[in-house]
Structure formats: structure tokens, C-alpha cells
Amino acid sequence: MSMHTLLQYKWSMMTPEFIVLITALILSLADLWMPNDKNRRPLAWIAVVGVVIALIATAGLIPAKPVSILYDTFRIDSFSKAFKLLVLAGGALCLLLALDYRPKEGLSHRGEFYYLLLCALLGAMIMASSGDLITLFVGLELLSVSSYILAGIRKTSAQSNESALKYVISGGIATAITLFGMSYIFGLTGTTNLKEMAFEVQKLADSNYQYLLALAFLLLLVGLSFKISSVPFHMWAPDVYQGAPTPVTAFLSVVSKTAGFVILLRLFITIFAAAPAHGKDPSSLLLSMQNYIAVLAGLTMIIGNTVALRQRSMKRLFAYSSIAHAGYLLVGFAAMSWVMIDSIWFYLLAYVLMNVGAFAIIQRLSDEADSDDMIHFAGLYQRNPLLAVSMGIFLLSLAGIPGTAGFIGKLNIFLGALMTEPGHYMLAAVMIATTVVSYVYYFGVFVQIFFRPADEAASVKLPVGLTVTVVLCAFGTLLFGIFPSLAYQVLAQFEHFGDFLQ
Amino acid sequence: MNGTYFLSLLIFSPLLGMILLAFVPKTQERTVKLLGFLSTLPPLLLSLFAFWQYLRGYRLEHLAEKHDWVRFTDFPFLTESTYLVRYELNIDGFSLVMIVLTSLLTTLAAAASIHIKKEWKGYFQLFLLLEIGMLGVFAAGNMILFFIFLEMTLVPMFFLVGKWGGFDRERAAYSYLLYNGLGSAILLIVILVLFARTGTSNLELLNEMLHNPVAQAQLIAPLSEELRLWLFVALFIAFGIKLPIVPFHRWMLRVHVEAPPSIVMLHAGVLLKIGAYGLIRFGIGLFPDQFRHFAFWIAVLGVINLLYGAFLAFVQEEFKMVLAYSSVSHMGIILIGLGALNEAGIQGAIFQAVSHGLIAAFLFLLVSILYERTSTTTIDRLGGLAKVMPLTAGCLLAGAMASLGLPGMSGFISEFTAFLGLFQTKPVVAAIGTLGIIMTAVYMLRAVLNMTFGPSMRNDVQALDMSTIEAIPVFILLVLIVSVGVYPYMLAKPLQAAIEMMMNGLGG
Structure with missing residues (x-):
């Protein structure tokens, strides 16, 4: 590649990635040169500012036409822009949590903590923009490897170590399965480029090839279910969520999950929607495999919501809740309606706000007690009424009660599942039934917050980073619940992701 | 305006x-x-x-x-x-x-x-x-x-x-x-x-x-037609839980007994009526054919509700439980009216919704006054109320009369109209249903008479009759119950147009 070709690419399209990368570099160098006894907390502010600038830059790219640079390995289309916005917003909020993370024994590697979060975020962004299996995998690994370290960053805590180890092992297996699936597609098409793959698979009319392609589909589905923590690779979530530092837990449940859905949608829609099939729907392999996704979605919702009923630990509860939400999102995917990507985007937006907000409050209360048992929420209403009401808003939104963004998100997913012909009545019924089951545990937290007396009388004070997070998240949850058209106006600019396959 | x-x-x-x-x-x-x-x-x-x-x-x-x-x-x-x-x-x-x-x-x-x-x-x-x-x-x-x-x-x-x-x-x-x-x-x-x-x-x-x-x-x-049938059944179950219809009524008993009486006033008075409102608005409004198809079974369910609630109310020791089962029973009358599927029936159902709202609120208002003074609502322990709290006891009796459908009170008008409707279309079901009206008189009078005239069990509790501030809402409700009973036209007139619209939807 000559210098000339290198320079003629529209590098400006990568501005958000560059900003995050440069911020990470500045932080790592600053961390290196700073005296050891110096407080590293200000570095987090730099990270937050960097991510916010990247967010603004991404928003600035929205009107730009879709382009594909670096030999079609890096795509900027409305899909990547839309989901990058979510990933960056989630990342910024998680960094605000990290700013005020105060474990009992203190955090010795604060600087690392921040720039590793940035690296993970960068990985998620690359995943959103990748147009090639290689870049996609590099992004995936950047996100995963950074997350492994982050989960174990509390070096002296046994739980944190356990969490990191479990995460590495199950993550490794999942990656292997994903790669195995990818190898089949590569073998069948002879290319790693998604666009060329989409062209090549159309020629695979022979049923033997389709058999292999279906196998690849299932392997990819199983492998990627690790990132979105859905059945069958959901078992890591409770252990890892519980042991990891709370900002990392929030990051895994929000940014990592969003990134997982990004590649799930990108891969499956590009490759498999074009492939012919012999199954239920001969026009497309993706449509004929709909039932498999639907079964996994149903199982994910059922397992997540029922096991959550028995949890006392808040982080484990939220782990199962996040599994359940992955199930709801999969319903949106399995329905394969016109509004599929729109509904998933809106739901993830609501999910980012309500989940990070809830984790901010969990972090504050579990840091103080060095335990995340539900009992520490007892009497929160007496200790800090505003905080209790904010937590109430997040829980209502997670439960999908009207007035919150979570309700509109659920409504949209239902709409997708029911507007197709034939309608996905079974799936919608499972989703609504498990939602009612989820009331039990979400309202169980309510009972602690509002009905139970407090153990200690001291009022709860919130540090500045957490305050900003809670206020932003609560405001957003209500705003998009009461005026959802604001979010739909943003969504309208992406024009239903029509440039997805161009 | x-x-x-x-x-x-x-x-x-x-x-x-x-x-x-x-x-x-x-x-x-x-x-x-x-x-x-x-x-x-x-x-x-x-x-x-x-x-x-x-x-x-x-x-x-x-x-x-x-x-x-x-x-x-x-x-x-x-x-x-x-x-x-x-x-x-x-x-x-x-x-x-x-x-x-x-x-x-x-x-x-x-x-x-x-x-x-x-x-x-x-x-x-x-x-x-x-x-x-x-x-x-x-x-x-x-x-x-x-x-x-x-x-x-x-x-x-x-x-x-x-x-x-x-x-x-x-x-x-x-x-x-x-x-x-x-x-x-x-x-x-x-x-x-x-x-x-x-x-x-x-x-x-x-x-x-x-x-x-x-x-x-x-x-x-x-x-498709099949889908519509299922939609109607689902709608019926959804509002059936809220009304409630018999197998789904357990939650409502608990709320009646445990919630503060002022909230039960709203719960029995308004929230249960949302179920009726939904059935009428959406059930009859959107699925008239399906409603017609199931009308017989709806009337049967209504009779089951009526009798089940009445019989169980008869054996309760707790006055709140009597009222709870009485609510179950009275919701049956709404179903009976709807099952009749004629003008009288629907009018009766709506009358019943309003009338039961007033009566249930009235009775629970009295419960709150009683409970405040005696800290109990067990029928046995409340005996002899007439001596210590004559005004409250009198109102209680009036409430019971309204509830059992004494002519001149709102309960009579609604039950009468609903049954009138059902006798026109399904006389046999209606005849069985009238048993429930008799049962209502029996259980209401048993409970209230035991409380007002039964042997006094409380010598230790100093009971005062209701104060003026408590009496005002009691009398407002009583006046309303009587005036709806005496002059039902004040309710019939505003409802007329809406009911006619529904009848048009049903095809006359």
C-alpha cells in the first residue's frame, strides 16, 4: 500500500475512534509519569471529557453519507453511527461510576482502570464499524481482553480474582466457538469481507453447502450469546458481575452487551439474510432459522427472570435481570420485523440509562458496606429520599411500567413481534409473562427501600460522579418515557438503516 | 367551558x-x-x-x-x-x-x-x-x-x-x-x-x-375470525381478573381485608369498576359478535359469582371479609346484566357499577370509623354496637339495606334492571340467579344484626359515636344512595346516549 492510497482515505470518518485512542494514550502516559503518591482521580475526568468529545464527533458524523474505508474493512453507515452513540454514552456513564469507585481496600491501579475502560470502549466502537471479519474480531478481542483485566482489577479481593478467571475461561471458550463458526463461512465463501460474503453466499444453492452454513449460523449464535449473556452462554454473568468492581459490572452489562448485539445484527443480517435456504422460508437462511433464535430468546427470558427471584445479592440480581433483558432484545431480533433494528436500538438506549443509573446507586451502597446484599437498601427512603425515588424510577423502567423509557422500549419490541405475519404470539406471551414475574424481584427491592426500616440512621451522601450519573440517567429514563418522540426523532435520521447492506 | x-x-x-x-x-x-x-x-x-x-x-x-x-x-x-x-x-x-x-x-x-x-x-x-x-x-x-x-x-x-x-x-x-x-x-x-x-x-x-x-x-x-375470538377471550380474562370473576378473586379479598379502609373505598368503589368499564367499552365495543357468542356463558359466570360470593359471605367471621365476598357477589350482577346483552341488561350493569361503588365506599367508610374505635372488625367482638354507637350502627343497617337491594335505594334499581334484562333473554339462568338476591339479604342481615344487636363483648373499650367531621362524608354517600334509588333518572339520562350507541354496535 503506497502512501498515496493511505492518505486518500477519509480518515475523518474515524475521528471518534481516534479521540478515544488518543485519550487512552494520554492517560497511560500521564499515569506512567505521575509520581506514585499522586491521586489519579483527575485522570478519570480527562477520560470522561474524551469520551464526551467522541460522542459529539459521532453525532456530527450523522449527516455524512455511508462510506467504507481501508479496503471495506471499516464502515461508517447509519447502523454503526447509531450504535456507536449508545456505546459511547454508556461508556461515559460507566467512567463516571469509575471516578467515584471506592472499594474498601482502596484501588492501587486507578490509572490503569480508566485507560483499560477506554480500550474496551474502543474495541466496542470498532465492532460497530467493522466491515470485515478480521476487524470485527480484533474489536471483539480488544473489548474482551480489556474486560478480563478490568474484572480482576481488585487484586487483593478473592471475589474479583474469581470473577476474572471465570470470565477469561468462559470467554475463551465462547471466542473459540465464534471463530469456529466464522471459519466455516470463510471456507464456503473464500473471503473475510462481509460485503463480498453476502454476495458469495447467494450462490450457495446446493443443500450441502446450506447445511454447513446453517451449522456456522448456530455456532456463531452460540458463541456470540456469551457477549450478550443469553442462553446457552449466560452462566458466567452472575459470578462475574458479583465479583467485578461495580463500574466494570455496569460496563459489562451495558456497553459489552450493546457491542454483542451490534455484531450479532451486523453478521447475521449481512451474511445470512442473503443466503438461500431449504428450511421454513426458502428465501433466506436467516428467516428459516428464526425459530432457533426464538427458542433461545424464550429460554433466556425464562431462566433470567425465574432465577433472579431467589437472589439476595444486588449484583447477582442485576446479572439475572440483565440476562432477562438480553432475552427481550432477542425477541426483537427473532421477530425479524421492519422495526427490528429500531426497536433494539431504542430498547438498548433505555437499558443503558436505567441500568447504569441503578448500578450507580448499587455501587454507592455496596462500597459503603463492602457487600452487595439487598439488606443495605433497607430504609434508603429514610436515609436519602431523592436517591430512593431515583432508584424507584430505574426499577420501574426495568420492570417496564408506563411513564419510563423501559415501557416504550418493551412496547416497541412487542409491536415488532406482533406486526409480522404470522405473528409471534408465543414469544410475545412468554415475554409478557416473564415481565410479570420480574415485577416480583424488582418490587422486592422496592419493599426494602420504602417499607423496611434502616439499619443505620446516617443519611447517604452521593459523590459528584455518581450524582451526575444518577441525575442524567433518571432524567433520561423519564424523558424518553414521557416524550419518546425525542428519541424517535434521532432514530428517524438513520432512515431505518437502509444503507446497511450497501 | x-x-x-x-x-x-x-x-x-x-x-x-x-x-x-x-x-x-x-x-x-x-x-x-x-x-x-x-x-x-x-x-x-x-x-x-x-x-x-x-x-x-x-x-x-x-x-x-x-x-x-x-x-x-x-x-x-x-x-x-x-x-x-x-x-x-x-x-x-x-x-x-x-x-x-x-x-x-x-x-x-x-x-x-x-x-x-x-x-x-x-x-x-x-x-x-x-x-x-x-x-x-x-x-x-x-x-x-x-x-x-x-x-x-x-x-x-x-x-x-x-x-x-x-x-x-x-x-x-x-x-x-x-x-x-x-x-x-x-x-x-x-x-x-x-x-x-x-x-x-x-x-x-x-x-x-x-x-x-x-x-x-x-x-x-x-x-382472522379465529384470532378475534382469542383476542376477545384474552380481553375477557384480563378484565375478569380486575373485576374480579370467581377463579381470579383471591387478590381482591386480601386487598379488602389488609388495605387501609380509605383505600378500600377507592378499590371497591372505582378500581373494580375499571374491569366492568373495560368489558363494556372494549368487550362490547370492539367485539360485539364474539360477545354475543359468549353471552350465555358470561351470564352463567355472573350467576356463579353471585352465588359463590353470597354463600361464602354467609360464613365469614370478619366483617371486612363479608364485604369482600359481597363485592364478589355484586360484581356477578354486572356480568349478569352484560350477559343479557339487551338495553335493560347493560343499563343494569352500569347502574350496578355506580351503585356498588357508592355502597361499598359507604360501608368501608363505616368500617374505618369502627376500626378506629374498637381496633377490630370481627363480627362477634363488635356485638351491641347499637347501644354505644347508635348513629354508626344505624348507618350500617342502612348500608346493609342498600346492599341487599331494598326498594328506594340504589342497589334495588341496579339489581332489578339487570335481572329484568336477563329474564328477557335467558330466563332459566336468571331464575337461578335470583337465589343470590335472597342470599344477599341473609348474609348482610346476619352480619349487621349481630354487630348492632348481638351480645356486647367489649366492656373495656370506650367507644364514641362518629364525630361531625366523620359524619359528613357518611351522610353525603347515604343521600346519594337514596337519591339514585328514588330518582334513577338522574343516572339513566346521562347514560342513555352511550347505551344506545352500544346497542347500535350490537346490531339492535
Whole structure:
């Protein structure tokens, strides 16, 4: 590649990635040169500012036409822009949590903590923009490897170590399965480029090839279910969520999950929607495999919501809740309606706000007690009424009660599942039934917050980073619940992701 | 009254009270209670004003409001209003009657809330939120808005029962939440199937889409006859849980017993009626053919409800349980009226909804007065009330008379009209049902007579009769019960137009 070709690419399209990368570099160098006894907390502010600038830059790219640079390995289309916005917003909020993370024994590697979060975020962004299996995998690994370290960053805590180890092992297996699936597609098409793959698979009319392609589909589905923590690779979530530092837990449940859905949608829609099939729907392999996704979605919702009923630990509860939400999102995917990507985007937006907000409050209360048992929420209403009401808003939104963004998100997913012909009545019924089951545990937290007396009388004070997070998240949850058209106006600019396959 | 924001103002006026309450220190018990009570007055005055204007011939269509709220998808191949959800409010005579009932009972329940013992501020804020939800349900112009307001009653009720209720309050709150959550969930599915496949949730448009052969072609996805049958069954179950119909009634017993009496006034008086309202509005309104198909079984279910509630009320030791089963029984009469599926039947069902709302609120108001003084509602332990609390005992007897359907009181009119309707279409079912009316007299009189005249068990408790401030709401309700009974036309007139519309939908 000559210098000339290198320079003629529209590098400006990568501005958000560059900003995050440069911020990470500045932080790592600053961390290196700073005296050891110096407080590293200000570095987090730099990270937050960097991510916010990247967010603004991404928003600035929205009107730009879709382009594909670096030999079609890096795509900027409305899909990547839309989901990058979510990933960056989630990342910024998680960094605000990290700013005020105060474990009992203190955090010795604060600087690392921040720039590793940035690296993970960068990985998620690359995943959103990748147009090639290689870049996609590099992004995936950047996100995963950074997350492994982050989960174990509390070096002296046994739980944190356990969490990191479990995460590495199950993550490794999942990656292997994903790669195995990818190898089949590569073998069948002879290319790693998604666009060329989409062209090549159309020629695979022979049923033997389709058999292999279906196998690849299932392997990819199983492998990627690790990132979105859905059945069958959901078992890591409770252990890892519980042991990891709370900002990392929030990051895994929000940014990592969003990134997982990004590649799930990108891969499956590009490759498999074009492939012919012999199954239920001969026009497309993706449509004929709909039932498999639907079964996994149903199982994910059922397992997540029922096991959550028995949890006392808040982080484990939220782990199962996040599994359940992955199930709801999969319903949106399995329905394969016109509004599929729109509904998933809106739901993830609501999910980012309500989940990070809830984790901010969990972090504050579990840091103080060095335990995340539900009992520490007892009497929160007496200790800090505003905080209790904010937590109430997040829980209502997670439960999908009207007035919150979570309700509109659920409504949209239902709409997708029911507007197709034939309608996905079974799936919608499972989703609504498990939602009612989820009331039990979400309202169980309510009972602690509002009905139970407090153990200690001291009022709860919130540090500045957490305050900003809670206020932003609560405001957003209500705003998009009461005026959802604001979010739909943003969504309208992406024009239903029509440039997805161009 | 030309303002197009009249209905919004009516529904959301309690919001002002909620905001004002936020600025009152929570230790100021008197101020909080007074402010809480005063905040229920604006909706009451507004709704009474609307009612009065309507009786004078004002056309309620002028009050309709419509604003775009959210559009779920805007694909170019869909029309402008497809998948558009509007914030739209409109009322007819039927909903106006329910709104007046709601705002009236809320004010009276707020007056009865003087017996609330703790955290008055939170109590009244939730109470007012509940009122917004209840008022909104009756004014909602589309099904999604209806659902949103319905869910707005769910959360405050959970707290009001779970925090301010009796001994077993949390379990009651949970069973309320789960049963009603399930009911709402089923309802949501029905609403969304209709919305997803027709592209609208507006009642009038839906009616058009479902029944006009020309509009059928514009459906996004087909709605087969079989699907409609299932939708109706789901709708019936959803509102059946809320009404409640017999196998789904357990939650309602718990709430009746455990919730604070002032909340039960609203629960029995208004919230249960939402089930009836939904069945009439959506069941008959959108699925008349399916309703006709199941009419016989609905009437049978009504008779089962009536008899089951009556027989179980007879053996209860706890007065609140008697009233709870009496509610089950009286909801049966609504079903009986609906099952008749003629003008008299539907009118009877709506009459019963209003009348039971008044009577149940009246009786629970008395329960709150009794409980405040004696700390018990067990029938045996309340014996001899007539001596110590003559006024309360007298009112209790009047309530029992109204409940068992004594001519001249509202209960008589509604039961009579409902049965009149059913005798016209299904005489055998109706004949069996009349047994229930006899049973009502038996269990009501057993309970009330034992309480008023039975042997006195309480020598230690010093009981005082009701104070003036407690007596005012009691007498307001009593006057209403009697005046509906004596002059039912004041209820029949506003309902006339709405019932005629429904009969047209049913095909005469």
C-alpha cells in the first residue's frame, strides 16, 4: 500500500475512534509519569471529557453519507453511527461510576482502570464499524481482553480474582466457538469481507453447502450469546458481575452487551439474510432459522427472570435481570420485523440509562458496606429520599411500567413481534409473562427501600460522579418515557438503516 | 367551558396537590391532611361542572383533545397516522358518570384518610397519583393511553396497600401486584395485537377497521375470525381478573381485608369498576359478535359469582371479609346484566357499577370509623354496637339495606334492571340467579344484626359515636344512595346516549 492510497482515505470518518485512542494514550502516559503518591482521580475526568468529545464527533458524523474505508474493512453507515452513540454514552456513564469507585481496600491501579475502560470502549466502537471479519474480531478481542483485566482489577479481593478467571475461561471458550463458526463461512465463501460474503453466499444453492452454513449460523449464535449473556452462554454473568468492581459490572452489562448485539445484527443480517435456504422460508437462511433464535430468546427470558427471584445479592440480581433483558432484545431480533433494528436500538438506549443509573446507586451502597446484599437498601427512603425515588424510577423502567423509557422500549419490541405475519404470539406471551414475574424481584427491592426500616440512621451522601450519573440517567429514563418522540426523532435520521447492506 | 384542555385539567389537577405537598414538612400532620383533602376538590368541582353542563344539553364531543405523542415507525409506505399514538382524551355520558363517581369517592376517601397513622405526606402523594390514574382511565381515547393510566394505578396501590395496610399488608400488596400485573399483561397483548395489525389504537378507528369491510383491506396484517375470538377471550380474562370473576378473586379479598379502609373505598368503589368499564367499552365495543357468542356463558359466570360470593359471605367471621365476598357477589350482577346483552341488561350493569361503588365506599367508610374505635372488625367482638354507637350502627343497617337491594335505594334499581334484562333473554339462568338476591339479604342481615344487636363483648373499650367531621362524608354517600334509588333518572339520562350507541354496535 503506497502512501498515496493511505492518505486518500477519509480518515475523518474515524475521528471518534481516534479521540478515544488518543485519550487512552494520554492517560497511560500521564499515569506512567505521575509520581506514585499522586491521586489519579483527575485522570478519570480527562477520560470522561474524551469520551464526551467522541460522542459529539459521532453525532456530527450523522449527516455524512455511508462510506467504507481501508479496503471495506471499516464502515461508517447509519447502523454503526447509531450504535456507536449508545456505546459511547454508556461508556461515559460507566467512567463516571469509575471516578467515584471506592472499594474498601482502596484501588492501587486507578490509572490503569480508566485507560483499560477506554480500550474496551474502543474495541466496542470498532465492532460497530467493522466491515470485515478480521476487524470485527480484533474489536471483539480488544473489548474482551480489556474486560478480563478490568474484572480482576481488585487484586487483593478473592471475589474479583474469581470473577476474572471465570470470565477469561468462559470467554475463551465462547471466542473459540465464534471463530469456529466464522471459519466455516470463510471456507464456503473464500473471503473475510462481509460485503463480498453476502454476495458469495447467494450462490450457495446446493443443500450441502446450506447445511454447513446453517451449522456456522448456530455456532456463531452460540458463541456470540456469551457477549450478550443469553442462553446457552449466560452462566458466567452472575459470578462475574458479583465479583467485578461495580463500574466494570455496569460496563459489562451495558456497553459489552450493546457491542454483542451490534455484531450479532451486523453478521447475521449481512451474511445470512442473503443466503438461500431449504428450511421454513426458502428465501433466506436467516428467516428459516428464526425459530432457533426464538427458542433461545424464550429460554433466556425464562431462566433470567425465574432465577433472579431467589437472589439476595444486588449484583447477582442485576446479572439475572440483565440476562432477562438480553432475552427481550432477542425477541426483537427473532421477530425479524421492519422495526427490528429500531426497536433494539431504542430498547438498548433505555437499558443503558436505567441500568447504569441503578448500578450507580448499587455501587454507592455496596462500597459503603463492602457487600452487595439487598439488606443495605433497607430504609434508603429514610436515609436519602431523592436517591430512593431515583432508584424507584430505574426499577420501574426495568420492570417496564408506563411513564419510563423501559415501557416504550418493551412496547416497541412487542409491536415488532406482533406486526409480522404470522405473528409471534408465543414469544410475545412468554415475554409478557416473564415481565410479570420480574415485577416480583424488582418490587422486592422496592419493599426494602420504602417499607423496611434502616439499619443505620446516617443519611447517604452521593459523590459528584455518581450524582451526575444518577441525575442524567433518571432524567433520561423519564424523558424518553414521557416524550419518546425525542428519541424517535434521532432514530428517524438513520432512515431505518437502509444503507446497511450497501 | 370551551377550553380544549378541560379534560387534561380535570385529570391532572391532583398533580398540583402532589407538588404543593412536596414543600410541606412531613411532620406537619394537620397541614398535610388538609392539603391532601383540598387537592381532591378541583377534579370533583370540574367533573361536577361538566356533569351539570351535560345534563343541560352540552355536547361532550366538544371536550375531546388530541395531540400527537409518538410514532413508532415512519416507513414511507405507511400512511401518516399509522403506528401513531396520540394523547387523546374524550368522554361520553358513561365515562362522565364514572369520572364523577371517581372524583367524588376520592374526595370522600381523602376525608376518611384522617385515620392514617404514619407518613401522611407520602400517603397523600400516592393517593393523588392514584386519582390521576383512575380519572385518566375513563377519559382515555385510545387503548394504549388507557393502558398507561391503568398501570398508573398499579404502582401507587402497591405502595398504599403495602405500607399503610394491616398486619399482612405486604402479601396483600404482592397479590394485588401480581394478579393485576398479569391482567394488565394479557390486556397489553390484546391491545398490541390490535395496534400492530391495524396500525391504530384509537377506539373509533379500531371499530371501523374491525367491522367495515372496506377498511379490512387496509390492515397491516390480517385479523382472522379465529384470532378475534382469542383476542376477545384474552380481553375477557384480563378484565375478569380486575373485576374480579370467581377463579381470579383471591387478590381482591386480601386487598379488602389488609388495605387501609380509605383505600378500600377507592378499590371497591372505582378500581373494580375499571374491569366492568373495560368489558363494556372494549368487550362490547370492539367485539360485539364474539360477545354475543359468549353471552350465555358470561351470564352463567355472573350467576356463579353471585352465588359463590353470597354463600361464602354467609360464613365469614370478619366483617371486612363479608364485604369482600359481597363485592364478589355484586360484581356477578354486572356480568349478569352484560350477559343479557339487551338495553335493560347493560343499563343494569352500569347502574350496578355506580351503585356498588357508592355502597361499598359507604360501608368501608363505616368500617374505618369502627376500626378506629374498637381496633377490630370481627363480627362477634363488635356485638351491641347499637347501644354505644347508635348513629354508626344505624348507618350500617342502612348500608346493609342498600346492599341487599331494598326498594328506594340504589342497589334495588341496579339489581332489578339487570335481572329484568336477563329474564328477557335467558330466563332459566336468571331464575337461578335470583337465589343470590335472597342470599344477599341473609348474609348482610346476619352480619349487621349481630354487630348492632348481638351480645356486647367489649366492656373495656370506650367507644364514641362518629364525630361531625366523620359524619359528613357518611351522610353525603347515604343521600346519594337514596337519591339514585328514588330518582334513577338522574343516572339513566346521562347514560342513555352511550347505551344506545352500544346497542347500535350490537346490531339492535
